[in-house]
Amino acid sequence: MNGGVLARRAGIVLLCVVVFLGCLGLAWWQWSRFMAAGGDWQNFGYALLWPLFGLFPAFMFWRMRTLRTRAPAEQAASQPAPPPEPDKMPVRQYAVQDAEDDPELAAYNAYLAQLNARHEQETR
Structure with missing residues (x-):
């Protein structure tokens, strides 16, 4: 000391x-x-x-x-554990839902696109 x-x-x-x-x-x-x-x-x-x-x-x-x-x-x-080897990593499968199969999802995506377009016009 x-x-x-x-x-x-x-x-x-x-x-x-x-x-x-x-x-x-x-x-x-x-x-x-x-x-x-x-x-x-x-x-x-x-x-x-x-x-x-x-x-x-x-x-x-x-x-x-x-x-x-x-x-x-x-x-x-609390040293972090080493990352797992790539061949032993779990593979996750995600179900991708198409917007054409779900009208509610298509409407939501259209709303988000409209908001994005409005935001881009305001920031120019």
Whole structure:
């Protein structure tokens, strides 16, 4: 591990600690407002939420580290399989329906041709 990565991780950890302490301070402030004479349940809710907000950056740092360490192993395991040999590939037979056999298909094809012709006239 080189010094740049170590410094970056130390900076992220320091930032997580500062954010957590700041959120704990805000939770304490909301708790004191809840305990005051004019406090209400909204202050109590915020006093419970601020520590969770403070833990979120630490959770994201942990999540990114686990995904980064797991990614090379998953990439090695998910190497694509070699393509099958041409003589062993399955042959698929598709039934081609002629427009003359189906009047609904002929009408739809005529409608698409009309739309295409209109589009070509508008783009000229």
